[in-house]
Amino acid sequence: MTNATNLATKLADLELFQNILLESEQNLIAQTDDKTICERLEGMIESDRENLSTIKAVISRSGNVVEPRDITQQHAQKVRQMMGGSELTLYDKYLQLELLKHQQTMTGLVIHKVAQSLDDELQDLVEPLNRVNFENRAHQEILKGVLYFVGTRELAGKEPDMGLWGSIEQGIAALKGALGSAVS
Structure with missing residues (x-):
């Protein structure tokens, strides 16, 4: 494979x-009762739709459109099954989502x-x-907070400290500031 084909394949995996x-x-919005967490997910969905458009635009501009690797397609199917099934707890599903976000960040x-x-x-x-x-990367920080909340509720049956959201918001603001500096 050429370098351009390798890169195109990774872009297809990313998409x-x-x-x-x-x-x-x-799927997680439909399974989550917490209004604050749902609002965070809705924000991520909006952002991820824009990100998908960006990824598609990069692929289109490359002129080298290929399919994702077979192993990537198999992995995607397993994730669909896990996230749509009932074997994982809500905490486990959010953990999987955070891991997927990490995978996307590192691949990008x-x-x-x-x-x-x-x-x-x-x-x-x-x-x-x-x-x-x-x-x-900012979504990973949001998901860390979600994991604290969902995990505490699931494992201890108690509400976590609400001050945590403030810390998460500060972390996200710092990341957005870094993004603004990197883009300009």
Whole structure:
């Protein structure tokens, strides 16, 4: 495989899992009673839809459209089954979502670094993924808070300290500030 084909394959994997993230978030909204958590998920869904459009635009501009790898498609199917099934607790499903966000962030960062190492044209092509990477990273911080809340309720049957959301919001604001600096 050529470098361009390898990169196109990773972009196809990225697009597939962006769709899986959206499906998982929508499934979790239907399973979650907490209004604050649902609002956070709705914000992530809105952001992830925009991120999917960005990923599709990068793929389209590359002119090298390929299918995701077979193993990636199999992984996506397993995630769909787990997130849509009843075997996992709500906490387990949110944990899986956070892991998927981490996977997306790292894949996006690696794609960006690889493109930088190959040539300026590829670097310019994938530059819009930086925003996607930062937003996925911010979503991970939100999901950490969700995991604290859902996990505490599930494991202890008690409400967690509400001051945690404030700390999470501060962390997200710092990430958004870093994103703004990186983009400008």
